[in-house]
Amino acid sequence: MSESAQFTQTKVLIVGAGPAGLGVSVALKQAGVTEQLVVDSREVGAAFRSWPKGMSLLTPSFFSNSFGLTDLNAIDPVTSPADFLKTQHPHGEDYANYLQAVAQHHSLPVQTDRAVIAVKKEPSGFRVATSKRAIKADYIVWAAGQFFHPRDRDFPGAEYALHSSKVKDWNMLEGDSFTIIGGYESGVDAALKLVHLGKSVRLISRGEPWASDHPDPSQSLSPRTLDRLRALLANPEKMRLLELVKNTTIKSIEKSDGFWILRDQDDFPLTASTQPILANGFESGLSIVSDLFEHDKHNLPVFSEEADESTITPGLFYSGPSLVHRNALFCFIYKFRARFGIIAAEIAQRLGMPDVEQKLESYHKSGFMNRDLECCTECECAIENSETYVPEPSTFSNR
Structure with a gap:
């Protein structure tokens, strides 16, 4: 041959x-x-x-x-x-x-x-x-x-979490309370779906993307996601099920008998009664x-x-x-x-x-056929929005 x-x-x-x-x-x-x-x-x-x-x-x-x-x-x-x-x-x-x-x-x-x-x-x-x-x-x-190619090995114990990409149907998750690591699009999407199923959710984010006004939609939540979040926060019954934890970085996860321990940048422990969900990208x-x-x-x-x-x-x-x-x-x-x-x-x-x-x-x-890369890096918003979305402070926690 x-x-x-x-x-x-x-x-x-x-x-x-x-x-x-x-x-x-x-x-x-x-x-x-x-x-x-x-x-x-x-x-x-x-x-x-x-x-x-x-x-x-x-x-x-x-x-x-x-x-x-x-x-x-x-x-x-x-x-x-x-x-x-x-x-x-x-x-x-x-x-x-x-x-x-x-x-x-x-x-x-x-x-x-x-x-x-x-x-x-x-x-x-x-x-x-x-x-x-x-x-x-x-x-x-x-x-x-x-x-x-999910980012499921970013820190010690990350393998104990469930990456959001592995979830086929949010209805199939057992439990009434969930912790999600990652406050960007996939994390907020997961949180909203679980809350609408009647679950309580703690969403942990490194920053505060839901309050960001960055002009690049890759650096802040999309208008559609913000609309969905606003609608949820306007509903008292749903709002009480969601806790937004800002400026917190999870550094490790430990698995114990029937629960999980998450430690942040200050080594502060957070416990979860169900498998933590990773929504930290790919x-x-x-x-x-x-x-x-x-x-x-x-x-x-x-x-x-x-x-x-x-x-x-x-x-x-x-x-x-x-x-x-x-x-x-x-x-x-x-x-x-x-x-x-x-x-x-x-x-x-x-x-x-x-x-x-x-x-x-x-x-x-x-x-x-965009050859002008300056258009992608330079953005000037000529109209200032005086009604920039800022959720109620009571919905936030640093812990």
């Missing part, structure tokens, strides 16, 4: 069949790159299909494409989850169905149940070991998401290619500003929620999709595709 018969050959390999991977795949096809392959260890939109029951996208979907305003949750300039699903905040399963529909509509070359095991840089490209045949590719776009998702990227002093991956390429491994690009430029987080779909056209154009031009910029004109007009 010849060597070429032992592997699959492609110009571009995209790892991950979520919004980041499929979005870049569509852009590459628009740019003229048809020799590409998208692989995923699970299925299209697997992370969204694994979301807890009832969990939905924070960013609103609205069909306004015909007026030049692409749906915030769309992964290409011509489709709209709102138009396809007829809902504003799609649940995980629904959004995964939208992703599947996009893949089918564009006839994307997706292969599921094909896990990437190892990636090796070679002089002529990359050799990739998978759970099936090996793959040789000139370029790789790493678009594996974060959901299957790892980068770079996993096996992490060593092929440079990392900064905070151990965050570094990407080229020109095209989100590894600065130490030429030909390896990244697309997804771990993208950071100039301290600006691209963790929402509407943010990291702004670079789909950038990655596609760079790869297409290196492959010698003609008229790339013209072919991607619709991406440029729709905000999918």
Whole structure:
């Protein structure tokens, strides 16, 4: 058997069949790159299909494409989850169905149940070991998401907690009182769902995100989450079930007989009668290619500003929620999709595709080719809001 018969050959390999991977795949096809392959260890939109029951996208979907305003949750300039699903905040399963529909509509070359095991840089490209045949590719776009890489080992005893991503249905948790570690979106979402089920919840946060007025929605709670929190705090019966613990960092968890002990930055003990819930986010998702990227002093991956390429491994690009430029987080779909056209154009031009910029004109007009990173890091709010949300102090505790 010849060597070429032992592997699959492609110009571009995209790892991950979520919004980041499929979005870049569509852009590459628009740019003229048809020799590409998208692989995923699970299925299209697997992370969204694994979301807890009832969990939905924070960013609103609205069909306004015909007026030049692409749906915030769309992964290409011509489709709209709102138009396809007829809902504003799609649940995980629904959004995964939208992703599947996009893949089918564009006839994307997706292969599921094909896990990437190892990636090796070679002089002529990359050799990739998978759970099936090996793959040789000139370029790789790493678009594996974060959901299957929870931060569940951040401190001693973290393994005794239940990460929020492992909860399939909040109705299934036994007990009447819960402690949640993490005050950002996933933590508040979990708290609200449990309170509405009649459970009492203590929500522990390092800061006070529910009172933050940071202009970047990645640094504060979304308007939708704040609306839900306001509605709960306006209900006396529900409000008494929620305790917000601010400026507290859990440093360790100890498991005892029938209860758990959480210790904060001052070694102050907090007891929990049910398994603590971790809502502290996810790892980068770079996993096996992490060593092929440079990392900064905070151990965050570094990407080229020109095209989100590894600065130490030429030909390896990244697309997804771990993208950071100039301290600006691209963790929402509407943010990291702004670079789909950038990655596609760079790869297409290196492959010698003609008229790339013209072919991607619709991406440029729709905000999918954002080269101006200053717009992402500079924000000036010209109108001051005199009614900034500040919850009643009685709902807070430092312990």
